[in-house]
Amino acid sequence: MILLRCIFLLALSFALEAKEVFVLLGPPGSGKGTQALVLIEETDLPHISTGNLFREFLASTQQDNPLAKQLKGFMEKGELVPDRYIIEILKERISEPDAKNGYILDGFPRTLSQAKALQEILTPDDRLIVINLSVPDHLLLERLTGRLHCPQCQQTYHKTFSPPKKESFCDLCETSLAKRSDDEKETIQKRLEVYHKDTSPLIQFYKDKGVLYTIDAAKSKQEIQQQILSIYREQLKPASTP
Numbered sequence: 001m002i003l004l005r006c007i008f009l010l011a012l013s014f015a016l017e018a019k020e021v022f023v024l025l026g027p028p029g030s031g032k033g034t035q036a037l038v039l040i041e042e043t044d045l046p047h048i049s050t051g052n053l054f055r056e057f058l059a060s061t062q063q064d065n066p067l068a069k070q071l072k073g074f075m076e077k078g079e080l081v082p083d084r085y086i087i088e089i090l091k092e093r094i095s096e097p098d099a100k101n102g103y104i105l106d107g108f109p110r111t112l113s114q115a116k117a118l119q120e121i122l123t124p125d126d127r128l129i130v131i132n133l134s135v136p137d138h139l140l141l142e143r144l145t146g147r148l149h150c151p152q153c154q155q156t157y158h159k160t161f162s163p164p165k166k167e168s169f170c171d172l173c174e175t176s177l178a179k180r181s182d183d184e185k186e187t188i189q190k191r192l193e194v195y196h197k198d199t200s201p202l203i204q205f206y207k208d209k210g211v212l213y214t215i216d217a218a219k220s221k222q223e224i225q226q227q228i229l230s231i232y233r234e235q236l237k238p239a240s241t242p
């Protein structure tokens, strides 16, 4: 009986623990994946990229799997995967033990209904910080058409701005690098259209909640990193220190 109570209290304290939740918001190619790395290093929280979750699922699933076929269709057309899939997948991922202190979201939320679903998941004690990476469309096209990605570990490179040490091979796992199938010019245009229509309204949504920090992400990676770090250190750390 005592043991059962201890287990119950432990489970309750796990469920009630306040979390630090970061949202990296921004158009395709604004550097969400790139800048997630600095937050991972600083906070030790897991990086949850919904795009990476889908790509990993597709890589590990038979091509004729009906769900895989549907997902691939949405992604290759530059359309959003319907909310009914994405919200369940996210809930499952953030219930894993590594996310008990919080997580860094990259690519989620992308619609107002996803943002509302996230608000329902968060408790009043959780601390949410939304970093909005702002980049004009013409730079995004250049970044995405030159991007190389590692299909094995998902590390990202750029032919000009961030080349791998050994041409065409991942620095981390030596896998041969590839272009993402949605990084073709026409699909990029569609992704940008979808961003402006469905995702950019979240800027106002989070501004109204007082949790939005907008960064000029047309700058160098290092400058952006520094700004993210100062936001984290100035806005979040003091509240957690006695």
Ligand code: AP5
Binding pocket: 026, 027, 028, 029, 030, 031, 032, 033, 034, 035, 049, 050, 051, 052, 054, 074, 075, 076, 078, 079, 080, 081, 082, 086, 106, 107, 108, 109, 110, 114, 143, 144, 146, 147, 148, 156, 157, 158, 159, 161, 162, 182, 191, 217, 218, 219, 220, 221, 224
């Ligand atoms: P996802 O994988 O999330 O793609 P995305 O949002 O379009 O963003 P990207 O991964 O393309 O760009 P990024 O901002 O991470 O930039 P990166 O750091 O790589 O989603 C893919 C698809 O999955 C969606 O289209 C949709 O179908 C589906 N999906 C995912 N989440 C969904 C959701 N919540 N709901 C519904 N559907 C969903 O940088 C880009 C390039 O620029 C790199 O080469 C990098 O080296 C370079 N770079 C980065 N920063 C700089 C800099 N400061 N200066 C110069 N170059 C830079």
